[in-house]
Amino acid sequence: MSLFQAMRRLSAAALLVALAACSTTEVASVEEPPEQPMTGQTNDPAPGFENVRPGSKEDFILNVGRRVYFTQDSATLDSVAKTTLDAQATWLNANPSWLLKLQGFSDDSGSQSAMKKLSQRRADAAMAYLASRGVNADRMWAKGYGNDREVRDCTDRSCKVQNRRVVSNLRTEKEAD
Template sequence: MTTIRMSAAKPAAALVLALGLSACAAPPPPPVVVDPYAGTAGGGAVYTGAVPAGSLNGTAEYFRTNVGDTVLFDRDQTTLNDGARTVLARQADWLQQNGSFSTVIQGHSDEQGTREFNLALGARRAGAVQEYLISRGVGANRIRTVSYGKERPAATCSDESCFSQNRRVVTVVQPGAGT
């Protein structure tokens, strides 16, 4: 494409210069249009096969915004509530449809509690999500877990409005089928 445009531009510039010298009042000529498909075989789009519907949704961005990557936990709790199960069921379906993705499940806590206990608490939450996804048919070899404890809060204020957002597990999907 680039080479096409450059070769077209040179004669056009030369033409403007030539016109400018001979007749200043004349309108500029229309731009030179080059068909980018000119010269390709068949001269246009060629059908080469069907696209499976699922892969239109098969991006990490789609997973994050449409499936939902985060589930929340009640204070001190590591068991999944109904809201969490609904989101995780969608996650499991998506992971089944997008078998080329692996996932890292990140467990987090709020800032209440000591550093090491919160690491263990985040790990337990991540483990609960992992167990649920496996029970819904996601291969264990596609899942890893990590705990950040209270090191990476989603919201930074120091009351329940933020704590409730920080007691969470985030499912991060990435291309690559896991170990």
């Protein structure tokens, strides 16, 4: 049994004990909330994000997503990466004033030179996919950083995947990079 399951059972048991200890038979009248779908979704933005403007960097980060991940030693886009890139292409095509810098990264599973080349191939793959979805190639550029900018410095395989990524960063002008 997981810790989460154990805590749920303990909470349920505590609730039953508390209810059994009640000695009143009165039932309080409670006004029913308005009917809402049980999806866990609301139309209200999360606290602190009420003023995010459509077409802004924040809109892109929060509502589209800017990271795609890769398997070890691969620059092949999987279906999850393509779904994220499809959303990015739709957003970029609707917001043509933004430029896009695609930054490729790798883990430490090879030589520095090999990882830099792999990270460049990853960034190039993401850029080619976006171009195939109608994003003007003149608005984009790709740069591989190898494993110079790891998200996590770790030996565990499940954590290294965070370093095998491409990050899409919006820009207002092209960098000399």
